[in-house]
Amino acid sequence: MTHTAQPTASHFVNGTHLEDAAGDAIEVIHPATGAVIATVHAATPAVIEAALAGAVAAQADWAARTGTERGRVLRRAADLIRARNRELSILETLDTGKPLQETLVADASSGADALEYFGGMAGTLTGQHVALGANWGYTIREPLGLCVGIGAWNYPTQIACWKAAPALACGNAMVFKPSEVTPLCALKIAEILVEAGAPPGLFNVVQGAGAVGAALVADPRVAKVSLTGSVPTGRKVYAAAAQAMKHVTMELGGKSPLIVFHDADLDDAVGGAILGNFYSTGQVCSNGTRVFVQKGIRDAFLARLTERLAGVRMGDPLDEATNFGPMASAAQRDIVMGYIAQGIAEGARLVAGGGCPEGPGFWVEPTVFADVTDAMTIAREEIFGPVMCVLDFTDEEEAIARANATDFGLSAGVFTRDLTRAHRVIARLQAGTCFVNSYNDAPVELPFGGFKMSGLGRENAAAAIAHYSQLKSVFVRMGRVAAPF
Numbered sequence: 001m002t003h004t005a006q007p008t009a010s011h012f013v014n015g016t017h018l019e020d021a022a023g024d025a026i027e028v029i030h031p032a033t034g035a036v037i038a039t040v041h042a043a044t045p046a047v048i049e050a051a052l053a054g055a056v057a058a059q060a061d062w063a064a065r066t067g068t069e070r071g072r073v074l075r076r077a078a079d080l081i082r083a084r085n086r087e088l089s090i091l092e093t094l095d096t097g098k099p100l101q102e103t104l105v106a107d108a109s110s111g112a113d114a115l116e117y118f119g120g121m122a123g124t125l126t127g128q129h130v131a132l133g134a135n136w137g138y139t140i141r142e143p144l145g146l147c148v149g150i151g152a153w154n155y156p157t158q159i160a161c162w163k164a165a166p167a168l169a170c171g172n173a174m175v176f177k178p179s180e181v182t183p184l185c186a187l188k189i190a191e192i193l194v195e196a197g198a199p200p201g202l203f204n205v206v207q208g209a210g211a212v213g214a215a216l217v218a219d220p221r222v223a224k225v226s227l228t229g230s231v232p233t234g235r236k237v238y239a240a241a242a243q244a245m246k247h248v249t250m251e252l253g254g255k256s257p258l259i260v261f262h263d264a265d266l267d268d269a270v271g272g273a274i275l276g277n278f279y280s281t282g283q284v285c286s287n288g289t290r291v292f293v294q295k296g297i298r299d300a301f302l303a304r305l306t307e308r309l310a311g312v313r314m315g316d317p318l319d320e321a322t323n324f325g326p327m328a329s330a331a332q333r334d335i336v337m338g339y340i341a342q343g344i345a346e347g348a349r350l351v352a353g354g355g356c357p358e359g360p361g362f363w364v365e366p367t368v369f370a371d372v373t374d375a376m377t378i379a380r381e382e383i384f385g386p387v388m389c390v391l392d393f394t395d396e397e398e399a400i401a402r403a404n405a406t407d408f409g410l411s412a413g414v415f416t417r418d419l420t421r422a423h424r425v426i427a428r429l430q431a432g433t434c435f436v437n438s439y440n441d442a443p444v445e446l447p448f449g450g451f452k453m454s455g456l457g458r459e460n461a462a463a464a465i466a467h468y469s470q471l472k473s474v475f476v477r478m479g480r481v482a483a484p485f
């Protein structure tokens with residue numbers, strides 16, 4: 001079956017669709033078939049200028065509105081997204097290849113959650129009164145101004161909303177650049193925000209690869225950059241932002257540990273490992289790809305995991321019975337297959353998968369390696385694909401030390417029935433987003449983000465407000481000024 005998802009135009013700027021065919025063509029490929037479903041053009045300097053200038057113009061008026069007024073727009077957008085969840089989920093599936101079974105519950109709806117949550121919070125954003133004896137002070141929470149959002153290709157709708165919602169709630173404007181691999185979904189969010197009452201120019205989408213992202217980051221009008229991407233890109237963007245002391249949020253990669261103790265509910269632990277390695281075909285930053293299993297239950301764990309892998313249904317991602325899709329791109333498929341070959345070459349034991357099914361599309365089987373050691377490449381580097389590494393451990397102390405022996409620090413999980421142990425271990429794990437007897441939940445009410453090389457700042461929850469606003473402190477003297485002369 002052929003699909004088309006050609007957008008009205010490549011960009012959404014100043015409240016309307018904008019095309020400039022002079023920009024490099026970017027083919028949008030449906031990963032399940034390899035078919036071209038749309039073509040967009042990278043933003044030219046003229047498009048970038050229109051977006052930045054439009055955002056600056058829109059921001060002042062937006063910031064002058066009350067928080068309640070701003071929040072109303074965001075909450076209306078959330079309602080529109082929910083009403084169009086199926087249509088948006090189909091587009092997300094065409095763009096990313098993720099099964100519709102997943103996108104119907106995890107993408108547009110997660111974006112709507114963020115818009116609803118920050119829409120509700122917008123009216124509550126206040127400063128503080130500070131009593132200072134005879135004098136007093138107060139703080140004003142001000143927007144930063146113009147923010148740039150740059151997205152990865154695994155969650156294009158969610159990433160656009162997770163950045164736009166807190167930014168707009170605080171009174172900022174945003175220019176968002178989706179990943180060049182998945183350019184379609186953010187355009188829909190821009191359309192919906194305007195339909196919900198956002199002023200033209202408040203949220204703009206411009207297409208392009210790293211060069212367009214770099215041009216946005218370098219522009220002196222930009223006050224803040226929020227990136228979701230890999231650590232190497234994060235380094236570049238952070239360094240560029242530092243030249244003008246811009247604020248940053250960095251949501252980067254991971255190689256997160258999931259520790260399964262001998263007393264864990266085995267089925268729950270296997271379920272957590274499946275969610276933490278194979279959901280979205282493994283293309284999730286917070287995945288628990290180093291699964292440390294206590295020695296006594298290692299074989300039982302692998303046996304139950306292998307049994308449950310019989311439930312994988314690869315196929316047309318638009319078929320709601322499909323529960324496992326392709327990789328988002330041929331390039332990512334090749335990277336993952338390279339890691340699988342390296343795992344075999346370095347002596348890991350292939351327990352399941354490892355193959356790359358023939359035919360059109362970018363498929364990789366769900367793959368499990370056992371007998372993985374800490375030194376192996378597959379245990380050290382982020383693969384960003386459906387490759388689970390199972391490592392053995394003897395005791396708690398050893399598991400904690402090995403779990404922390406990485407430069408990443410995005411997520412970590414613990415499965416055990418001993419809740420004292422669960423909290424004791426979590427307290428010592430170096431990770432920003434942790435799970436007890438679960439994996440990969442990301443409710444908007446909890447902050448999300450990484451320690452160490454996995455990032456800076458937090459998305460979601462009240463914590464995100466601090467990263468999209470700045471405080472002005474005002475001291476007020478009530479008496480006379482006592483100067484020395």
Ligand SMILES: NC(=O)c1ccc[n+]([C@@H]2O[C@H](COP(=O)([O-])OP(=O)(O)OC[C@H]3O[C@@H](n4cnc5c(N)ncnc54)[C@H](O)[C@@H]3O)[C@@H](O)[C@H]2O)c1
Pocket residue numbers: 150151152153154155177178179180208209210211212213214215217228229230231232233234236237250251252253254284285286382384410450455
């Ligand atoms: N922590 C999180 O919340 C989170 C979520 C999803 C993905 N990720 C991470 O994202 C990575 C996968 O996504 P990807 O391959 O799209 O990442 P990537 O780093 O290749 O690209 C991310 C974005 O940055 C842009 N970019 C590239 N070079 C740039 C530059 N010099 N200046 C400005 N922008 C530039 C890209 O065009 C893209 O839009 C993985 O490492 C994954 O862990 C993290």
